[in-house]
Amino acid sequence: MSRHSTHIEIIDEYFEFTLADLCQCCTVQAETIIDMVEEGMLTPLGKSPSDWRFTGTAQRQVEITLHLQRDLRVNLPGAALALELMEEIDRLRSQIQIKG
Amino acid sequence: MEFKDYYEIMGIKRDASQGEIKRAYRKLARKYHPDVSKESEAEDRFKEVGEAYEVLKDPEKRTAYDQLGSNWQQGQDFQPPPGWQDGFEFSGGGYTEANSANFSDFFEDLFGRAGGAGFQQGPQPGFQLKGEDHHAKVGVSLEDAFHGAERAITLKMPEVDATGHLVTRDRKLNVKIPKGVTQGQRIRLRGQGGPGTGDAPAGDLYLEIDLLPHSIYTVDGRDVYVDLPITPWEAALGEKISIPTLGGKVEMKIPAGSQSGSKLRLKGRGIPGKRKGDQFVVLKIQAPEAKTEEQKKLYRRMQEEMNFNPRSRLGV
Numbered sequence: 001m002s003r004h005s006t007h008i009e010i011i012d013e014y015f016e017f018t019l020a021d022l023c024q025c026c027t028v029q030a031e032t033i034i035d036m037v038e039e040g041m042l043t044p045l046g047k048s049p050s051d052w053r054f055t056g057t058a059q060r061q062v063e064i065t066l067h068l069q070r071d072l073r074v075n076l077p078g079a080a081l082a083l084e085l086m087e088e089i090d091r092l093r094s095q096i097q098i099k100g
Numbered sequence: 101m102e103f104k105d106y107y108e109i110m111g112i113k114r115d116a117s118q119g120e121i122k123r124a125y126r127k128l129a130r131k132y133h134p135d136v137s138k139e140s141e142a143e144d145r146f147k148e149v150g151e152a153y154e155v156l157k158d159p160e161k162r163t164a165y166d167q168l169g170s171n172w173q174q175g176q177d178f179q180p181p182p183g184w185q186d187g188f189e190f191s192g193g194g195y196t197e198a199n200s201a202n203f204s205d206f207f208e209d210l211f212g213r214a215g216g217a218g219f220q221q222g223p224q225p226g227f228q229l230k231g232e233d234h235h236a237k238v239g240v241s242l243e244d245a246f247h248g249a250e251r252a253i254t255l256k257m258p259e260v261d262a263t264g265h266l267v268t269r270d271r272k273l274n275v276k277i278p279k280g281v282t283q284g285q286r287i288r289l290r291g292q293g294g295p296g297t298g299d300a301p302a303g304d305l306y307l308e309i310d311l312l313p314h315s316i317y318t319v320d321g322r323d324v325y326v327d328l329p330i331t332p333w334e335a336a337l338g339e340k341i342s343i344p345t346l347g348g349k350v351e352m353k354i355p356a357g358s359q360s361g362s363k364l365r366l367k368g369r370g371i372p373g374k375r376k377g378d379q380f381v382v383l384k385i386q387a388p389e390a391k392t393e394e395q396k397k398l399y400r401r402m403q404e405e406m407n408f409n410p411r412s413r414l415g416v
Contacts, residue, residue, distance in 0.1 A: 007290040
């Protein structure tokens with residue numbers, strides 16, 4: 001079966017998720033996202049949870065955190081550290097690739 | 101069906117203690133975790149290790165597996181002997197957090213499927229649940245990321261058939277890759293995931309962009325880099341030269357006195373988007389070989405005229 005897809009969205013740094021959107025697409029309770037915000041892993045725009053706006057990259061961060069917790073029994077601060085280190089490794093890898 | 105040597109997969113001996121099995125699993129799970137690992141085939145290895153651990157950590161499943169004997173080789177054609185699981189009660193239950201949907205046919209034939217019969221019963225009347233979101237990677241060339249493209253992709257979709265077994269079905273989709281996608285970015289196709297239950301909507305399909313390596317360009321986010329070989333005289337005297345970009349050739353002035361490694365920016369010539377990327381041109385001076393006597397003379401003349409020691413900073 002072949003069909004054309006019309007509703008295409010780029011989930012990038014300009015994309016905005018509300019707290020409810022993020023919970024729905026990551027299949028998590030709001031408490032999980034709130035814990036990640038309090039841990040400093042996600043930095044939404046807006047003052048209170050009902051105003052929060054997350055960028056598209058938050059979705060991947062939530063998913064990686066859930067996977068690390070489930071598969072490697074990493075707690076939230078550990079997952080926060082792992083995410084920061086993974087970001088740093090990606091940055092260094094790009095630099096190495098550019099310097100060839 | 102291929103035999104799976106769970107001991108070999110986990111790199112342990114057949115008489116390994118439960119503690120050794122646990123330690124081997126944790127080490128391999130960290131090494132091959134698909135979110136962390138850059139090893140090739142990390143995801144397949146992670147699933148394989150999870151399946152091996154599912155069997156070996158459970159004394160009952162391990163005993164049953166061990167009684168198949170130690171003469172089987174990894175990958176060898178295998179059928180379970182009739183009545184082999186007599187006396188064991190693991191079939192259809194006793195699973196942990198590992199995602200058993202990813203386990204091999206070999207595992208399913210030996211130990212059954214997780215969840216039990218009730219798991220796959222039809223929906224209750226009035227029950228509604230949004231369909232599952234599906235995820236897949238799609239390889240995209242840098243040219244397609246720059247210009248946008250339409251791509252036909254084939255997805256392997258898991259489905260439960262009429263007999264309650266999990267089967268995979270090929271699903272073909274024509275996907276429009278929007279221009280300006282970058283490495284690791286996701287695009288969402290609403291309603292193209294798993295079907296909903298009851299009147300609930302279908303899930304979404306997420307495609308993760310994997311930019312394919314390019315023969316001349318490298319990429320960092322939206323910025324594109326190209327190494328540009330130039331002659332010593334172009335570097336010394338300056339020259340207007342032609343530069344390849346993803347949008348076509350452009351003319352660029354190399355300033356006089358340029359050095360190898362100098363980086364020149366072509367603003368807005370990188371990957372497009374709300375913030376346009378730039379293209380960086382990294383100069384690489386290439387000295388021609390002196391082949392003829394005339395050419396050698398030219399170099400000797402330069403040596404006399406230039407009074408140049410590139411190693412002066414090294415004190416030699």
